[in-house]
Amino acid sequence: MKTKAMLELADVNAILDAAQREAEANQWAVTIAVADDSGELLGLRRLDGAAATSAMIGTRKARTAALSGKETRVFEHMINEGRTAFLSVPLEGLLEGGIPVIVDGQPIAAIGVSGVKPEQDARVARAGLAAVA
Template identity: 35%
Template structure:
């Protein structure tokens, strides 16, 4: 029998709470998404004042990073550098903007965390806080 590990709602909430706290400290608003190992949404929060268009972008960043076990920005850079199109994947959920990060535990991808609504650098910094919160909760190493 094959068993698979994935994030739970508890871990997703820990990530969202940590990211929201930092965004509030910054006085900023964004959309935060946490996905399971297959990239399907577990939790999403759109802070007051965040752009509604960022809902889909954050969801797709989390999906991309979990599905491809790669930061979403790295996927975009590789596509640009190698000259291939995202249509190659035949799924419009793949995105290449920075801000989506895979979550790994024990060397396996268990989900993805993403932020949208700030600069790519800021999205990545906040997503890193979410990943750390999950690792802290699980007592795991990145």
């Protein structure tokens, strides 16, 4: 039987804190979401000034990255390069800014960020990932 790693509350808070520091250092109003490997929300932080929709989008980016084990930018690029049939898959949040947390080659969680440009969302998510990597 396999055992799997999982985030504890301290890990979730470390991710949220590190991502928030990155966002605030750049004056980016974003929402940061952390999901477990099934895509269920473990933590959410909507910074002052972040749009209401960023909470929904960030959560969906985290869910998609968790379920797929891939960065959501992979899907955005795939669709932008013409594979529009991929829009029919039952996933949401197919925009850059979702980053899986991989341990021993397995996705155990994910971080989703929304509120600024796609590469900036991803930068904030990577800062959160660095807190537990």
